[in-house]
Every structure is written in structure tokens, then in C-alpha cells.
Amino acid sequence: MSVLRRIANIAMLVLFYFGDLVQANLELTWVLITPGTVEPAVIAVEVHTDSPWLITAFANLITLSPGTTTLEVADDGSEIYVHLLTTRPLGTMRADLMALQHRLLKAAT
Template sequence: MNRMFLANILLAIAWAAMSGAFSLPNLIFGFLIGMVSMFIIREQMGTLSHLQRARRVLSLFLLFLVELVKSATRVALLALKPNLDDLKPGFFAYELNTDNDGEISLLAGLITLTPGTLSVDVSDDKKYLYIHAVTIDDLDAMRADIANGFEKKIMEAFR
């Protein structure tokens, strides 16, 4: 759990203790007061506010939805072609920019959930993610899409 979120929960409990009412509305009010307080002193603490982090996580989620629709459309069009000779399936290694287990797992999951790609393995040294794609037209473009898309958004959201 994020330590800032935990601190905010503790501030909400402290508010409820000081006000003498442990009702849900009062705890929520205390949580909101804690959010505002931490937002005001965020620069001294050197962390993102909950709202900034939430915005970045939402941005990652929206990117996933866009990529999901684009890749599902591409795979559907490929499946409708009468001649599947145009397919160039294959495996490739993607060089990771992160070595954080959680970020790697999330990246692998998002790639696997996107139609037409499947995360297969991670190298022992956590430097490469091995991916299978239904068709590989431009390998450099695929790697750039992952680096500038999912991986970048994951690192922005969770660091």
C-alpha cells in the first residue's frame, strides 16, 4: 500500500478521534481534510498527491482501452482475410526499461490482454520480456509502441 495513502487514512482516524465521532461521513471528511493537507505540503514531502497519481492511473487505463480497441480491430480484420499468407507471426525480445517486479508484471499482463500479443517469459536478469505477436510488420515500431505507451505510462503511474 502506498505510504501516502496510509498516512491519509491515519489522518482520517486522527480526525475522527479528535472530533469524537467515528461515523463513515466523518471519516470521509477526515480523509478529505488529510488529502487537502498533504496536497498543500506535497513539495516538502516530495511525493505526488493522490489526485495526480489517480490521474496517471486513469491515463494508463484509457491508453489500455484505446490499444484494446485498435488491436482487436486489427486482429478481426486479419481473421476476415481470405488469405492468411500475409501473417508474420513470431517471437521477439523487448528490452525493459524497468526492473521492478510489479511494473514488469503489469506490463506483461497488459500486453497479454491486448489481442494479437502474448507475454511469454521474462529473462532471469529482468532485462527482457519475451513476446509473441500474431503478425510482426515493423519490429522497431512495435518495440517503440510498448516503450512509449504501456511501459512509460506504468512507470509514470507507479513511481
């Protein structure tokens, strides 16, 4: 992969992640000012890499986002279990996390 393409992929990861952070902060603020709207849940997110470094980076990006916490990585590294404080459908949250993983993998490889 060319250096310019890699730089562009890293820039896209940073920009999209910043947007995700802003959205998560707004959602968490809404949850705090409107009690009873949150539906906590735990979901499993499939991991599409064998690299311990990338699995760790993905888990940390999840935890850095307000309202999400990485609970555990499966022993075989195939799934990450995530606790969510959300007002959005779980399918949407899973799709957002999969998109984050895709951007991370694209930026790293």
C-alpha cells in the first residue's frame, strides 16, 4: 500500500472517530438529562483480525468512547464483549462498532 493511501486511511479513521466521540458525548448527555431513556446492554462484536495489537487498539477505541466499555476479549480473540449505555437499537450500535473496526483495519494494513 502506498504511503499516501495509508496516511489518507489514518486521517479518515481519526476524523470518523472524532465524529463518533462527539455523537457519543451528545447521546450520553441526553441519557443523563432524561432519566429512564437508557437501555444498558452487552453485545458481542466479531473481530476480523488475528493481530493482538489491532485487537487491543480496537478494544481501547471502544472504551474511549463515552457510554461504551470493553468488558472482555474472547480467549480465541474472535469476539469482543461490549457494555453499552444506549438509546439506539443494538443492531445500529453493532454496525457502528463494526464500521470502526473496518476503518482501524484499513488504516493499519
